């Protein structure tokens with residue numbers, strides 16, 4: 112990829128998607144070629160794949176696409192770092208004045224990019240895509256997604272827009288802010304929400320996955336959800352002091368009641384069930400709050416190690432921004 116700098120960078124994390132590369136390039140390339148600038152001329156673009164430790168022939172498919180069109184480049188990561196890390200690699204290396212992360216499976220229709228571009232030109236710095244319906248996702252996935260957005264936005268100060276995926280247009284200003292965020296825990300939707308700026312939405316219908324199968328199972332989604340909430344909110348930590356205080360007050364009142372009853376009616380040995388209940392309940396609450404503490408402490412450990420978020424093994428048609436920065 113040579114000068115001048117492209118207007119649009121499309122960044123695409125891929126993990127084992129050998130069959131999806133060629134159709135993606137054909138469809139998205141056509142959409143990008145069809146975009147027009149204010150004078151009616153064509154616009155400069157690049158597609159940047161981030162190979163997230165694929166074990167199939169994904170890289171070969173990308174190389175073929177790169178040979179046919181040098182505007183298509185790739186970063187190959189040294190192993191599977193996860194989609195959020197792959198997106199970070201893409202943001203760090205994209206050169207466009209606007210950057211668009213999108214999935215390779217074309218569940219998010221690339222034709223929407225035109226509408227995003229229009230809103231960007233109107234002065235919006237973030238244009239996120241909102242799925243008008245998620246009928247193509249399974250019912251349990253829709254329900255859990257719904258529950259997650261509610262829980263996240265109830266607990267956290269930085270509201271993430273509901274049913275907005277990673278498909279969005281980001282102005283260069285926003286990209287630079289995200290790049291400077293030092294944290295290892297890259298819950299992208301949370302970072303975008305935190306960064307502020309003038310945000311707006313475009314709606315679209317979500318399609319079926321074009322080829323291949325989903326790379327996310329419920330365990331991975333659960334981990335993403337835990338990452339998202341623990342990175343955006345400390346409410347789960349603080350709730351325990353309140354719960355503890357309430358339980359302590361109730362226990363105190365109960366102690367006074369028992370004391371008075373013993374004075375008035377004398378002692379009795381009954382009360383074994385209530386004792387067991389109280390002990391088990393308190394034990395459960397304590398283990399739960401310890402576990403939540405552990406989630407946060409574990410994340411502090413990961414952050415303090417300051418390891419890189421991703422490691423690049425190979426660059427195809429993408430210059431290293433460190434080297435081209437002029438030192």
Ligand code: UDP
Nearest residue numbers: 124125126163193194214215216325326327
């Ligand atoms: N992906 C990735 N690394 C991973 C898992 C997924 O880069 O560890 C990519 C995947 O290739 C795809 C995108 O992330 O381009 C979204 O994945 P998928 O479509 O499987 O997720 P879903 O749409 O089912 O949530």
Ligand code: MG
Nearest residue numbers: 214216218320
């Ligand atoms: Mg998908």
